[in-house]
Amino acid sequence: MKLWPLVPAVALCATAVQAEDLQLTPSVDARLRYENVEQDGLPGDADALTLRARPGLTAKSGEWSALVEAEATVALSTGYNDGLNGKTQFPLVADPSNLEINRAQIRYSSLSGMTATAGRQRIELADQRFVGPAAFRQNEQTFDALRVQWTRGRLSADLTYAGSVRTVNGSRGAGARPSAIDGDNIFALLGYRSDIGTLAGFAYLVDQDDVAVQGFRLSSQTYGVRLNGSLDIAAGAKLGYTASWARQSDYHRNPNDYSAEYWLGEATLNYSGFNASLGYEVLGADDGTPLTSVQTPLASFFRWNGWAGKFSTIPPDGLHDLYATVGHTLKKVGPLQAINLAATWHRFDSDRLDRRYGHELDLVLSARHGPFGASLRYAGYRADTLATDTDKLWLTLEWAV
Template sequence: MFPIVADPENIELNRIQLQYKGIAGTVLTVGRQRINLDDQRFVGSVGWRDNEQTFDAVRIENSSIRNLKIDLTYAWSDRTIWGIDGVGANQQAVSGDNVFANVAYKTTVGTLTGFAYLVDQDETVVLAKSSQTYGARFAGAHPLTKAVKLSYAASYARQSDYRNNPNDYSAEYYLVEAGLGFSGFTIGGGYEVLGADNGVALTSFQTPLATLHKFQGWADKFLATPPNGIRDLYVQGGYAKPKPFAGVDAIALNVAWHDYDSDRLNVNYGSELNAQLSMKVKKFTFIAKYADYDAKAFATDTRKFWLSVEYAY
């Protein structure tokens, strides 16, 4: 597999991997690869707009025991979204010794996952992002009636400095989320906390290998967790019609609102409105996306608007 991804400013060799499936219930992947774990809160491919984030790694996935999946990765390079133009803190690649361990057990009411993520980044400009994170996540869904389904998720983790990180810190993470789905509509909300230690930069809970654009607002104001941490209270809703109508094969609308506060010192950072409309017409998908961040005590007021077209062949 040799995909090359490009945009007007960047180009990357996205993946070059070999895969072996000769052992029952086991997949072995070696080379440059896409890795998305759980909801991508800790490890993800950042599949939005620019290049993807991929990893030079060895990954073993085993599901030979019923309802149990063991997923182990050793990655020696993080290939960032910046492509060949990556410089300084936004490097093309970050070398290191990263270990991702993820063990998931599926039950009738949801999936319980335990994880350990050891992020060891060797490059000088990102040494302070090296960390060890241990935690658990539970996520599932349950029908309340024939037409209404309840979804839910909860997660907890604890993080501390690792290897050559010059900082000495410890911080907690937790998430609770719930939603209802009915007749194509969804509505729900959640509360996510990335905790702080002493208020020094990069001593709060960090997730540098996550699909960061997916979390805490599309204006991307919190790609690095502020020194005093962050508490994100959000509500969201949407509508999806996956069946063709009026010449459109599928349509989806999603809206979310966030209120941001610090975890330490009780500072109101600001709030944000997000909205996205997507339509699929044959092999084309048209997307309109909007983010409006209203700053109070962090960053500045920001509005972003995107129009994009995707073609699948």
């Protein structure tokens, strides 16, 4: 594991107390979650009750700041497969017990629009399709990295070198589910903000330099463009739109020789608390060999291709995801600041050979009051030619200050 990015953060925390204008800000982020999974083909249902807490401390002095944050996850029930405990009679709920340093970073932010962050950090790039923190899982995905961001007028640039990825498997990870994956990862985005939206070119060079993780076959280079924008179409009504294209191929030690295309088109309409969206995503395939379709191993998976989690690894024949969402937000309901309701439907098909994989319905009801949040979610996947019927239910309570 490459620990060099942690050195500056630790050094600053040790010396910053000497600064006369030092500001110290504590933080706590806690989440209690119950997850139930019924999956055809397995003898038992998963019942996972887990508690996660992230206490942290930020020290700030002028343009410099440092953050240290721990992460502890406790399994309050044991009737599930956490990916490490060998309980394969149950469905997977990838929230193993964990105790580790989640973030330890130093940051410099100048008034000229340049920010540099070094150390173990959270990284969210664009829509998190290719790089994100996987925040839905109890153990967050973070990066030992050096990141530089720059904005000047309509132009922006974002460049990251990450020497290690801390996975959602936590400190107990091993084998094909390691706690960290080293590699020379490079993420770069260059954007221009116009009247119709932000146009960005991006490059994601993912180096999964661990033979136990799919034999290096998740290492890839992806180059593409993305347009994201919105416009007011009537009083109180806003239309949002996103379009993206990329080409992915093998990289570094990947023994596969492949090339595949990625496409995304999405439109969203918001009006008076109601929202609706329609999207179509294509993760293309090459010749049908495993792991020669578009793969995104560093993505925030829960945001994509259904909450049932059937497509964290894209099938050899690729994936087409047609999806639609309708929702409504109620504000100031009694003591609650907001109540959100939403339903999303997915139809999944292959990119080659014209196969119907299945379909999925996702439902959510959430509410917030001050620092407290609660949500009830359901995902129902119905298989056609891929995987098996699966039902998932989540009840989550959160508190953050």
